[in-house]
Amino acid sequence: MKIKHCPRCKSNLITKSGVIKERQRYNCKSCSYNFTVEKEGKSIDSYYVIKALQLHIEGISYREIERILGVSHVSVMNWVKKYKIKAPEKYDYRPTYKVLTLTELSTFFANPANLKNTGMMVTELGDKYMMIKWERLKS
Numbered sequence: 001m002k003i004k005h006c007p008r009c010k011s012n013l014i015t016k017s018g019v020i021k022e023r024q025r026y027n028c029k030s031c032s033y034n035f036t037v038e039k040e041g042k043s044i045d046s047y048y049v050i051k052a053l054q055l056h057i058e059g060i061s062y063r064e065i066e067r068i069l070g071v072s073h074v075s076v077m078n079w080v081k082k083y084k085i086k087a088p089e090k091y092d093y094r095p096t097y098k099v100l101t102l103t104e105l106s107t108f109f110a111n112p113a114n115l116k117n118t119g120m121m122v123t124e125l126g127d128k129y130m131m132i133k134w135e136r137l138k139s
């Protein structure tokens with residue numbers, strides 16, 4: 001969430017003035033109004049919202065998503081509600097995920113055995129890469 005205006009006088013002369021209870025505090029230079037909003041950060045970055053929703057659809061729990069992405073499970077629950085994301089109720093597989101460095105990722109892909117009968121998705125995550133991998137069902 002980018003704050004551009006004072007909610008009271010609509011001035012854009014606002015400055016950050018500390019963080020209170022994980023909320024960013026702002027001060028308006030025009031009318032001296034103090035207000036807080038949810039802290040800016042990666043939890044609000046749409047990149048992480050989309051990653052979190054992808055993981056949710058893959059059947060990964062809110063707590064696990066919190067651990068992987070570092071965003072609060074409450075935020076993830078709110079996004080699921082907000083975007084009306086409905087994950088399938090039954091899974092015939094359970095995906096596994098790993099956070100890998102570029103070197104680890106290269107080593108993984110260099111081994112053809114790791115690519116057999118699987119599907120996977122690799123996505124950039126900070127300075128590392130997150131790999132979600134699921135085994136294809138044997139028919």
Ligand SMILES: [Zn+2]
Binds near residue numbers: 006007010029030033
């Ligand atoms: Zn103001």
